[in-house]
Amino acid sequence: PLGLELGGSDIDPAFALLWLIGAVCAVGAASQAKFHRLAALILTGGAGLVSCVSFVWLSAPDLAATQLLVEVVTTILILLGMRWLPKRIAGMAVETRWQRFRRRRDVFIAIAVGAGVASLAYAAMTHPVSESISRFFLENAYTGGGGNNVVNVILVDFRGFDTLGEISVLAIVALTVFGLLRRFRPAAESISMPVQQQQQTAYDAAAPDRAADHSLTDYLMIPGLIIQLLSPVILLFGLHLFLRGHDLPGGGFVAGITVSVALILLYMAGGARWVETRLRVLPVRWIGAGLLMAVLTGLGSLAFGHPFMTSHFQYLDLPLLGRIPLATAVLFDLGVFAVVVGATTLMLIALAHQSLRRPREVPAAAAAAEGET
Incomplete structure (x- = not known):
């Protein structure tokens, strides 16, 4: 219409x-x-x-x-x-003629590739398909995977092997970023504090009744308090998303991102030292535990004579909860959750620790020799 x-x-x-x-x-x-x-x-x-x-x-x-x-x-x-x-x-x-030509060439290639991919995607989504596998997923999500959320059942059940590869790639990317940032040294003009922070530090140093970084503490007092109060709520919401993911919108991936948001906010409000003195953040162990849990869930099916990553579910009568379905795919989803939390937090820590670094001290002998030259 x-x-x-x-x-x-x-x-x-x-x-x-x-x-x-x-x-x-x-x-x-x-x-x-x-x-x-x-x-x-x-x-x-x-x-x-x-x-x-x-x-x-x-x-x-x-x-x-x-x-x-x-x-x-x-x-x-x-x-x-x-x-x-x-x-x-x-x-x-100063841009040379060859650099201008190369830039225009790259723009043309980018536009051509983007238009081609967009046209291909549009044709694929609008072209009618007589025999689509999507009908199989819709019809067997509950009977074959024990869940009403077709998207999550596809990710952790029907195509769990694909998801295992995706979280493995995510873990590799996080470890690579962490390894690169450990060797990273910022440019000389980026080492000094920003102008606003320098002005705040100078103001605190000039006032006899103010401690160092007192202005920063004042600015972040109310936002920091709000973040500390909201962090448990965000964590609880992430748990809620995880538990409902097999039947309603949610799942391990989105729950892991939600928990990562809570950790990121804490780092932003209190700083790396404040968080790590009060909370043990071990992202590498989260990544390892998540991958191990996902692989062990897949290997568990081999013990019962089924192919790798075959899931199983059945109804159980539990006290207070009644008759509910329990699926082994939930354990795999828990592994996805742990990998997402660990990978995101690892990249966050790698970036946050850059502000804790100090320029390497030059030995006195080397400095004297350099001055003589």
Whole structure:
């Protein structure tokens, strides 16, 4: 009724406008990324928000919740990483004719590839398929996997082997980021404190009745208190998402991202030292335990003569809870949860510890020799 007939499919003008906004945000982010990184990050978040709204529009609440939380976490992590990037000043570098040609060539290739992939995706989603595997998932999600949430049953049951590979990749990426950042040394112009922090430190040092970093403590007093009070609520909400994931929107991945948000907020409000003196954060063990649990869940089926990653469920009568289904896929989902929490927290810690580093001290003899030369 509100759509336009085009090629046998209905295109809602509001939905098309939504994606036009997303495209403008994406193009704007690409054009501003070189010299205006904060603006580019905001525009990138706008494009991600359009994707999230699109999932809601197409009745995919699981994907929408996951997309929203991933956008929040990645935006915060990128903001933390932007602190250590070298400065880019327009007009300092002289662009040659070959560099201009290469940039225009890259723009043309990017537009051609993007338009091609978009056309292919649109054709695949609008082309009618007579025999689709999606019907099998819809019809057997409850009888074969013991859950009403078809998306989560697909991820941890029907296509659990794919999910095992995905969390393995996530763990490898987190360990790689951590390893690279351990060897990372920021640019010389990024080592000093930001101008605002320098002014606050100078003000605290000049006032006899103020301690060091007193201004920072004052600014973060109320936000820090709110975050401390909300962190248990966020953790409880993550547990809620995990427990309901097999039947309602939720699951191990989105629950893991939710718990990671609570840890990220604590790091932002109190700092790395404050958090790690009060809370033992062992992300590598979370990653190892999650991968081990996921693999052992898959190997458990071999002991009963079934193929690797074959799940099983049955109804049990439990006190106070009544008759409920219990699936082995929940153990696999718990492994996914642990890997997501560990990987996200590991990358967060790697970025947070950059602010704790100090320039390496030069030995006196080496400094004297350098002065003589």
